[in-house]
Amino acid sequence: MYICVCNGLNENTVREAARKNKGNQSAVKIYQTLGVKPQCGMCLCDAQNICDNEREDNRVS
Secondary structure (H helix, E strand, C coil), rough: EEEEEECCHHHHHHHHHHHHHHCCCCHHHHHHHCCCCCCCCCCCCHHHHHHHHHHHHHHCC
């Protein structure tokens, strides 16, 4: 599923980037690591939820 249509980022891409950073960054910082910026901003809530989920998963592991 696409999370950011403007930048063509799918859920797997965002989730993988969040995992590499152990979920310890905001969605905007994750986008920066992927070399893009949020455009319209409609994706930020979903992207942040992915980052938060990855952070929680790292705490449990």
